[in-house]
Amino acid sequence: MHTTTNHKTKIKISDRAKNCSGSAIANLREEVGALLSQGIRILDLSSGDFDPRIEYPGFKQRLHETVDSDYQKYPHKQGILELRANIRDLLIKEGFTGLTIDDICITNGGIQALFNIAFILPDSAVIIPTPFWGPAYTHNRAFNKLILHTHLDKNHQLDLDHIDRLLSHNDSSAVYVNTPHNPTGSVFSRKSLEELVTIAAKHDTPLIYDEAYHGLVYDDEVNFSPSEFLDLRNSFLVRSFSKSHSLSGYRLGYVVSRNREYMRYLSEIQLNATSGVNSPTQKALAHIDLEGGIPKVREHYKRKRDILMGLNKVNGFNIDRAPKGAIYLWTQVDIPHGLTIHERDTYGFNLLKSLEVPVIGVPGYHFAPPDCKLYSNYIRLTFSIVPPEELQQVVDMASKKFGLKSNQ
Secondary structure, three states: OOOOOOOOOOOOOOHHHHHOOOOHHHHHHHHHHHHHHOOOOOEEOOOOOOOOOOOOOOHHHHHHHHHHOOOOOOOOOOOOHHHHHHHHHHHHHHOOOOOOHHHEEEEOHHHHHHHHHHHHOOOOEEEEEEOOOHHHHHHHHHOOOEEEEEEOOOOOOOOHHHHHHHHHHOOEEEEEEEOOOOOOOOOOOHHHHHHHHHHHHHOOOOEEEEOOOOOOEOOHHHOOOHHHOOOOOOOEEEEEOOOOOOOHHHOOEEEEOOOHHHHHHHHHHHHHHHOOOOHHHHHHHHOOOOOOOHHHHHHHHHHHHHHHHHHHHEOOEEOOOOOOEOOEEEEEEOOOOOOOHHHHHHHHHHHHHOOOOOEEOEEHHHHOOOOOOOOOOEEEEEOOOOOHHHHHHHHHHHHHHHOEOOOO
């Protein structure tokens, strides 16, 4: 006769997993999806997804042809040769020199490229400008790196003196920079980026140049290529096809570095994590013009940006400047005195949610370190996925409920 004892197994979880917190934006996306599935009408300005009305020229046709040809097999760990060759040719045309296909690794979106970089770099300090996109912080915390924060200045530009001081007093494995910037929509100036490259080189620290919004720059004076200053022999260039090519669901991005040691380990972690990225999508992208369709996407988003900027005329909403790139308005909200911390953090979110048709944005504190409570008076609004007429509806509803500023 067997006896059983009732006991509760103690589940142990690694510190890496505990440090790898969930994404507030992804959580909001799931909540929005659940509400929509119940037939509840809302206007979602939280997700950085693309507008399904915009198709990148040639991609779907090529994808259909690839699927019809039964092309599917394990890809090379760094990506199929034809796609890497297409990317290499694009980068050389852009001004980068000395590149080969071995300097490129295809990843599951730009987010995996950043995760892989965090995986291979030493577990020392990483400098990240604040406000920041959450996963850039989370990836490095997962590997127990010390995050050193440097705040953007009042013009949403880099504080180079502070970065220099941080590098002087800390053993740092990298400086992370994202431009066009999520969430502010700022494009860091050419001069500041040139100086940042010089500072990082002086301290022998690699630069992680996250250009997920490559091509989505709306003003000529800030439309330049990092090939003008970025040294890929000791740095990383990360790009994505999610935004500029409206292909977020296909999950394709890439990382570029001419440092053979970096690329060796990036490709090994890619192999061990996923055995490469899905080959039919790679094949389709390999045989289209990777830059010719971007102006169409950019002009579409610029028109939508200009519509949503109408919020700047509404009482209680203040947008310092029209975003010069990316797909977001970093909107300051006037918050009444006397509110609790939680009420302050969610005030802007609840304000927009109270409109005739609820509008969902991302509260600003999600773009700061946990428990830091910065940016509670900001909310990030995405103008990419909602059609122009619904963006105008957001402005009209806010104008009706809160009124226009007296100088309008």
